[in-house]
Amino acid sequence: MTPQKAPSPRTTVKRVPQRGNYEQETIYRILDEGLVCHVGFVAEGQPFVIPTAYGRVDDTLYIHGSPASRMIRTLQQGIDVCVTVTLLDGLVLARSAFHHSMNYRSVVIFGTATLVENTEEKFAALQAFTEHVIKRRWEEVRSPNRHELAGTLVLSLPLAEASAKLRTGGPIDDEADYQIPVWAGELPLKLTPATPIPDARLHPHIKLPTYISDYTR
């Protein structure tokens, strides 16, 4: 059984409520597939939306940045934050312009972020960032040293208030429009890797690992 939390007032999906989903498994699967989140916060009365990488460990989302980052400096004050992850799955082509749509899966998280001060948790979060992007990479590369750990601030955000919103399937046209002789359906979209580009200084004997050649999202 998938745990399903009751939505809070602010996580309740208001528009097209049948697209709302509050199952933890659905939410975590979207978060684990995404690579970039959009972090929303208010600084001096002005909303900011900043794209950044993230990682997840159990029921916690982590983001990180330089101590000089406005986003990190602002969020560590414990203010309200909204983090959104969106996966675009396809274009929905209807017979009328009005019923065109997109298939997507998105997660919206509300909460307040906390600076991670515990070194072990911070190290685990940095591992989660790398593993989130590309599995099996962490064990092969040099781990962060003390200097790098000190130069990175990590913020944790509990996944307690999160909701997903999804659209799947083909177009839904007005009944009269089904006679219009135009192609209709779905064009699926996927983030796919192209040919890896070796670093200019890569030793020629180093082979491409399978976790890169077989990379999928």
Add this chain to the structure above:
Amino acid sequence: MTPQKAPSPRTTVKRVPQRGNYEQETIYRILDEGLVCHVGFVAEGQPFVIPTAYGRVDDTLYIHGSPASRMIRTLQQGIDVCVTVTLLDGLVLARSAFHHSMNYRSVVIFGTATLVENTEEKFAALQAFTEHVIKRRWEEVRSPNRHELAGTLVLSLPLAEASAKLRTGGPIDDEADYQIPVWAGELPLKLTPATPIPDARLHPHIKLPTYISDYTR
């Protein structure tokens, strides 16, 4: 010559300023390639980040929604909004965990949105939404009728205060790390179409248009 506006205090890229770009051509190309923007606004003191489709006509970005949408209802009051479009171009795999990165192009727009009341502008914006997603589609499908026009609210946002931020190229490792025998380089990522899925009620004689079979972003 590409017009280049001086950045405003809030559009000036603060972190890694060499990644900042204020050229209109760069900004518009990113906006035209993206499919989803993330709209940030404050409602009752709480930041929200909502993914949505958009279109561009000249120096104006348009978003739309139902009159029942909280985002649309809130933004049409003329409050500050931040709209961000992010294109993920690749994973940057360094020899240390710390220097892993992503290649991306993003645009951040600040301003206030205005409800489009002029029917001609509204119609042109709806055309821009469809053409933005898939070129040559608008002329083949049924145009919005009076009822659909009334049921859609369109907001305009001037592209006066916008900036781009980009990262390109391979990893930059610490000099001592170049001896680590691990693959390093870039794994480019691209949003690519899969096989189109015809609608269940599509007439069998209707062929797939080339603007769908040849779709690229």
